[in-house]
Amino acid sequence: MFQPLKGVKVVDLSQILAGPYATYLLSLMGAEVIKIEKPGQGDWTRDLGPLKDLSARKMGLGFMTQNAGKKSVAIDLKSEAGLEIVKQIVADADVFVENFKPGVAENLGLGYAETKALNPKILYCSISAYGQTGPFAPRPAYDHIIQGMCGIMKTTGTAEGGPTKVGAPYVDYATGMNAALAIVSGLHEVRRTGTSVQLDVAMLDTALMLMASLMTQHLSSGWVPAPNGNEAWSASPSSGAFETPDGLLMLAANNDAQFARLCHALGRGDILEDTRYATSEMRAANAPSLRAELNAIFLTKTAAEWEALLAEHKVPAARVRGLDEALAEEHLHARGITRRMTVTGDVDHSVHVPSLSFLVNGQAISPQEIPRPLGADTEAVLTRLSIDPDRIRQLRDAAVIG
Incomplete structure (x- = not known):
């Protein structure tokens, strides 16, 4: 089995799409991903998706898409005891991923400087809307906000129809892929130098790199792209x-x-x-x-x-x-682009989750188990930290863990 990241431990504090998709890709490549979630609530996407039964169980399809193969550990980061536990986990990790607004991780005591002090060889990856530097850094955003900011909406659609958003949250997923590439590269750099590396991955940067040729042409010649509708960029009549x-x-x-x-x-x-x-x-x-x-x-x-x-x-x-027609094509079945998994409960559901976006030795790389229920691995991870059962029970009673 393709596991180039086997033995790599990732602490994942990210939520929603870009960060969780990045760590999902790492898990598919063999990394142990410990997803830290808020007790009783978890990742916001646990409640999202058209299958209400799954959403009610905090296993919504919005969560299932990019969280298989991870451990779920429920810890209250705003409690002193919870923060100390996370720091213990980080001290033994290889990678730390967060997608808070810039400054939030520092306020929690989990900024790069603090984390590096705990673990001098940590690979620290921050994922945000506009990056950790620059005038826009403090601003929050989502995929559609970045689409409006980066210029893609004014190249999509027609002059008559006005700016048009791309239908899927492609910036989120592209940012996740970009972050995964950065992390895999950063791990090689940590091993080469023996020192920590800080990664700064921005949604806006990613969106613009998806339009690299347009950037180069504009900045080099002054050319400004016009709404292109359904026409090819070549402008060839055929x-x-x-x-x-x-x-x-x-x-x-x-x-x-x-x-x-x-x-x-x-x-x-x-x-x-x-x-x-x-x-x-x-x-x-x-x-x-x-x-x-x-x-x-x-x-x-x-x-x-x-x-x-x-x-x-x-x-x-x-x-x-349409998407339904594309996914029905035998070609995609042959490529193994998704894997069907069964979520059991009062009502069983077949859930299709994405594989890696490339084949390895002719084989699709897919998750081996469904995403974990909220807090399913809390006790096991804390036990591995040598925290005794009585203390774990006290932490649970105090709602520090879930």
């Missing part, structure tokens, strides 16, 4: 979105070779021989007429028929699908 009788078809025939294969697939050698369309530059100059030809052609078959035909001719194309 790329972008095309109407069919039953929905949109996305197409990319940017270069001469792709354009030639497209014309052969369409059975329109005459277009290929037309001197107006001989090169990509000439096709751009005569875009309205070429686009009109293609628009008429694509109205003659369904999107699925065009997709299959163009695939045979090695022309990049896909009909526009």
Whole structure:
């Protein structure tokens, strides 16, 4: 089994999406992740999701998505006794992850300086909206706020429709992936130098790196992206979105070779021989007429028929699908992109959770057990710290642990 992080201990104080997704990826790669949660409440996402039975059990689908394979330890960080327990756990850890607003970890006594004093080789990762430095650092934000801040909304949609948000919380998940990359890299640096490393991962930075080419073009030339709708960034008239009788078809025939294969697939050698369309530059100059030809052609078959035909001719194309249609494709089943797990209770539920986003030796890497109930591992983790049963009982009675 693929476990490059086996033996790595992660203390996870993060909540909701970006931080928990980062530590979920670490757990899939073999790390022991100890998730610290508030007694009686837990991660906010435990209550979220369309299956109300699971949400009522604090095992909501919003939580299930990115928390399998972690230990759940319920500790009140605002109590002196609880904070001391967390410090004991940190002293023996390799990685510390938090996604509080900047300054909150310091106020708790768990900032980088304090944590480094406890553990001189700790890898300390902070995940926040705008980072730990800069004028915006104190501001809170969520995915949709960062989408508004980073500029993506003014490139999405149309000029007539106005700025449009990306439908999924992609900035959160991308930030989690970015943080996981930073942590794996940071672990190598700690081992190389023998000293602690502080990581500062920001949602805004991540969102902008997802638009790296747009940043470079703007800062280097002054070019400003306009709303692009469903069109390709290449602006090629033989790329972008095309109407069919039953929905949109996305197409990319940017270069001469792709354009030639497209014309052969369409059975329109005459277009290929037309001197107006001989090169990509000439096709751009005569875009309205070429686009009109293609628009008429694509109205003659369904999107699925065009997709299959163009695939045979090695022309990049896909009909526009809904998430339900995409996940029903046998291709994704073959890739093992999710794993079905059973959550038992008064009513059993089959829950599909994500695998790693890449295959290893041809195999999908998926969690082996469902997320843990709130506080399910508190006693075991405290016992490992040599805290005796009577003391654990006292802490529980005082609501320091759960």
